[in-house]
Amino acid sequence: MTRKAVVLLSGGLDSATTLAIARESGYACQCLSVDYGQRHRAELEAAGRVAKALGAEVHRVIRVDLAAFGGSALTDPAIPVPRAPSSGIPVTYVPARNTVLLALALAWAEVLGAQDIFFGANAVDYSGYPDCRPEFMRAFERLANLATKAAVEGRPLVLHTPIIDLTKAEIIRRGTALGVDYAITVSCYQATATGLACGSCDACRLRHGGFEAAGVPDPTRYVT
Amino acid sequence: MTRKAVVLLSGGLDSATTLAIARESGYACQCLSVDYGQRHRAELEAAGRVAKALGAEVHRVIRVDLAAFGGSALTDPAIPVPRAPSSGIPVTYVPARNTVLLALALAWAEVLGAQDIFFGANAVDYSGYPDCRPEFMRAFERLANLATKAAVEGRPLVLHTPIIDLTKAEIIRRGTALGVDYAITVSCYQATATGLACGSCDACRLRHGGFEAAGVPDPTRYVT
Secondary structure, eight states: OOOEEEEEOOSSHHHHHHHHHHHHTTOEEEEEEEEOOOSOTHHHHHHHHHHHHTTOSEEEEEEBOGGGTOOSTTTOTTSOOOSSOOSSSOTTOOTTHHHHHHHHHHHHHHHHTOOEEEOOOOTTTTTTOGGGSHHHHHHHHHHHHHHOHHHHTTOOOEEEOTTTTOOHHHHHHHHHHTTOOGGGOOOOTTOOTTOOBOSOSHHHHHHHHHHHHHTOOOOOOBOO | OOOEEEEEOOSSHHHHHHHHHHHHTTOEEEEEEEEOOOSOTHHHHHHHHHHHHTTOSEEEEEEBOGGGTOOSTTTOTTSOOOSSOOSSSOTTOOTTHHHHHHHHHHHHHHHHTOOEEEOOOOTTTTTTOGGGSHHHHHHHHHHHHHHOHHHHTTOOOEEEOTTTTOOHHHHHHHHHHTTOOGGGOOOOTTOOTTOOBOSOSHHHHHHHHHHHHHTOOOOOOBOO
16 A cells, blocks of 8 residues: 655645655655645645645645734735845744644644655755754654654654755756646745745745756746 | 743643643743634633633634544544543544644744743643653653744743643642632533533543542532
8 A cells, every 4th residue: 555645735846846756755645735824825826736736645725823923924914025135034934833834744644644744844045944954853753753642552753854955956956857847836925816926035036046056947937 | 021921721620720830930821722623612711711810911712723634532523522431542632732732832932932831731640642741741842942043042942831740639739729710611522512511521530530539629510
C-alpha cells in the first residue's frame, strides 16, 4: 500500500516544489492548506490548482483565525507590506505561524494514520524567520513524537523539509525537473484577487531573483 | 508593570484552578479558549463565566475546526463518549489537541509581548493522554524558544503547568483555598447546552471522585 503523507501547501513556489518531491518519493499526498486570515488570499486558490496539477490525493483547507491576534503585515491590514528589504526579522513574520501550521498537520496526520509530514520551509532565503530554521524543525519532530497516540504506540512521525537548505534557484531547478508549472503558483504577499503579483515585496523579489539565477524564464503574472 | 500571561481556559475544573494560581502569582491574565469543534459546547460558556469570576483582564475565543479532521469522540458525533472506564488511550483523546492549543497560545503570547503561558494539563488523572505528560510540556517549551521572534531577541517563553503533578483532590483543595467557585465550571464531555453534567463519562467520574477525596461537597449540576 502507498504510504500517506500530509503535505502543507500554501500555493507558493516552495510548497509546490515540496509536493512534487513528496510525490516523486512515492507518497500518496494529502495536502493541507491553512486559511489563517492571510491577506494574500489568492494563495489559497493557487494551492487548489497546485494540488490538482501535481496529483494530490486530497486537498483540504482548514480555517484558523490568526488574524484575530494581529501582529503581522500578512494578517493585519493596518501594517503595510514593505516594498524594500529591511534588516532583522521582517514585519511579514506571522507570530508562531509555522508552529500552528505544523500542529494542524500533525493532528490530521494522526487521524489519517500518516507518519510523514512534508513542509516546504526554507532557511536560506528567509533566514529572518526564526521558525524556518532546521533546529526548529528538529524540535517540532521531537515534540510530535511525544505528543501523539501514534508515537506512543510505536508509529513515530518524520518531518520532511526537503528544500530547507536549497537556494531559490536550486528549488526552481529541482521543481522544473519534476514538472512543476510555476505559472499556477502565487508567492506574492499582496497578490491581487486574481493572483497577479506586485513584483516589489520580499517574496516577489526573492522569487524573481531565483528564476534569474536558475536561468529559467519567470512565468509569474505581474500587475502591469 | 504587571506581567501579562496567556492562560488557556477550557471552562473545566483544571484550567479554572490554573487561572486562579496564575492570578495569585501576580500575572495580568489574558485568557484564551479554543473552539475546536468540541461536542461539549457548554464548556466555552463556562470559560467566559470563569474568566470573569477570576478577574481575567481579557477573554478571547478562537475557532479552529479540528472537527474537520475527526478521529475523536469529542469532535466526531459518530464516535460515542464511553460511559465506563477503558484501558489504553481513550477515544476522547483529540489528535494533537494540546499541540494545537499551545501553538495558538504561543502565537497570542508573542503578539501581546507575554513571556508566560499557563496550561492546566494534568498527568495524574489523565495519564492516558500522551500530550499531558511533563516531557511533552518541556519539549513544547523548547520548541517555543526556537520558534519566535521574541525568543530570538532574548525574551524566552516559560510554560507553566502548575497542576500537572497534582491529584484531582489536591487540585480541588488548592482551588477552593484560592476562592474558585467550581459550580460555574463544566468538565463533562457531553454536558447539556445549559451545562448539566452526565455523571458517567471519564471526566465526570474523575471530577466527582476528586471532590469526595478532597472532602469538599461536589457543586456540579448533574442531569437528574
